[in-house]
Amino acid sequence: MSADLTKQVLRGDIRALAALMTLIENHEPAATAVLKSLFPHTGHAHVIGVTGAAGVGKSSLIDGMTAEYRKRKKSVGILAVDPSSLFSSGALLGDRIRLRRHFADPGVYIRSFATRGATGGVSAALRNAIHALDAAGKDVVIAETIGVGQDEVEIDALVHTVLLVLVPDMGDEIQAMKAGVTEIADLLVVNKADLPGADLTVQQLRAAFSTVEVVTTAASNGDGIEQLVDAIEKHRVESIANGEYAHTQFRLCREELLDLLRQRVMRRLAAKMNDPALDEIVRRIAERRLDPYTQLDVIAEKLGF
Amino acid sequence: MSADLTKQVLRGDIRALAALMTLIENHEPAATAVLKSLFPHTGHAHVIGVTGAAGVGKSSLIDGMTAEYRKRKKSVGILAVDPSSLFSSGALLGDRIRLRRHFADPGVYIRSFATRGATGGVSAALRNAIHALDAAGKDVVIAETIGVGQDEVEIDALVHTVLLVLVPDMGDEIQAMKAGVTEIADLLVVNKADLPGADLTVQQLRAAFSTVEVVTTAASNGDGIEQLVDAIEKHRVESIANGEYAHTQFRLCREELLDLLRQRVMRRLAAKMNDPALDEIVRRIAERRLDPYTQLDVIAEKLGF
Secondary structure, three states: OHHHHHHHHHOOOHHHHHHHHHHHHOOOHHHHHHHHHHHHHOOOOEEEEEEEOOOOOHHHHHHHHHHHHHHOOOOEEEEEEEOHHHOOOHHHHHHHHHHHHHOOOOOEEEEEEEOOOOHHHHHHHHHHHHHHHHHOOOOEEEEEEEOOOOOOOOHHHOOOEEEEEEOOOOHHHHHHHHHHHHHHOOEEEEOOOOOOOHHHHHHHHHHHOOOOEEEEOEOOOOEOHHHHHHHHHHHHHHHHHHOHHHHHHHHHHHHHHHHHHHHHHHHHHHHOOOOHHHHHHHHHHHOOOOOOOOOHHHHHHHOOO | OHHHHHHHHHOOOHHHHHHHHHHHHOOOHHHHHHHHHHHHHOOOOEEEEEEEOOOOOHHHHHHHHHHHHHHOOOOEEEEEEEOHHHOOOHHHHHHHHHHHHHOOOOOEEEEEEEOOOOHHHHHHHHHHHHHHHHHOOOOEEEEEEEOOOOOOOOHHHOOOEEEEEEOOOOHHHHHHHHHHHHHHOOEEEEOOOOOOOHHHHHHHHHHHOOOOEEEEOEOOOOEOHHHHHHHHHHHHHHHHHHOHHHHHHHHHHHHHHHHHHHHHHHHHHHHHHHOHHHHHHHHHHHOOOOOOOOOHHHHHHHOOO
């Protein structure tokens, strides 16, 4: 079954992709088997992360970018992380409905992921979903996540190009976000640029983040989308030329390997939970006959890891 | 220095305790050295967790409990987890000021911990602080944390007796919290019981959680505090008699050992970050010459863990 699924995904079959995405979202072991055989076929897609606070218009922007990439004959995969049950926001739903116009286009694949469970789990699922779309031959994969902060998915560990979407009149917020932004954003997008205050916001951003390009869009009427995709492509081409792109590929592989090693360790630890040797060690600690601080290496070795 | 600090803490010296608490809060390696030598002297204190939403009056309740325990000639250590910079709530501060009346009492030690950084870090710091107060000879250690939910400190992994503090008129919330409560709470405290709706809330709680004792208090005027401490002591004595207390001691040691093993693994992983062997492996993965999914065990072994 997993061999069939692999073949179908490589062919870009939409039903097979959907089946694989469900396995990935539910962290089913069957997903790993498929991902293993897909692995040699990955590494070709340009992966773009679109992040920013709720309400800045990320979905409309992605809708516009998708239309533009399709004009340029590129196939597109879209992955959106939903803050699931926490907010069942109408605005969010409205934006998603907009994306539906691409549902009939076989060159576009769209999938939402719920953020239930731990953040680490969402990151792993999103990374695997990117691999699946990459192997399925999508030229561009766009991942939408919410926010820039400590609790969210670390988008820069998953994608080649990070777009941080803002809206006019963010004054104080620009200062507040100063710390993390320059490290992760490759492009700053001021969306809803038809609103008052857009020019001032752009000025402030250029002053605060001189090394990051700022692009203005009004996704609702399509203004600036072509220029945005130009800017993304320019960033990609320049990155390839100056070696930054290869470095990013390396960094993403490194992050994934470290995650896989972390998961392996946690699985091994979980497997020890019912080991009678563990209970015996705990009993001696509880009786203060064994000191877990000084004897940790010995204990770890005894438990076999 | 660490030997001196150990001796002073064992003597119950307040300055030494404060110095150790700071080392613990900052996760300094020096804290571990002291905790190692304190370890044989731990396991005597009765550790009580007081949890509940912001504003239910946890600090006032702890203030009252402390006065009652002092009447009974028990020394008391109080550890409060502060949601730090996130909220600089006046109410919280007001409550804490109330606790100040115990500052002059050498039989009471009070310390707040900021919740900056990861949840896991706070849990570890709180656990170590409990050990310190335990070794310093405190008969009772009271740990105050906020809320019952997935993001908070898992208080039942740290204490012998969990008090969940509620206020009247919680109707819907009682239903909502149904799942987690009975697993962690040993006593339900309806504080501010002088407010309207207290009787109904108690009835609802008794109906919903028939196996957990419900106690009413009005901490602001001291009503019910003596009965609350009686109930806590009854729970402790019965637990010791029926073996539940020993089981809890075992469970707390187990949780700590698993945490220590997890931390050890993460440290080992962090130490590999600059290993040239890791970079070479990542390079081969990036070039799709090595498959991290099938080769994970081999990779882990190569990296030495």
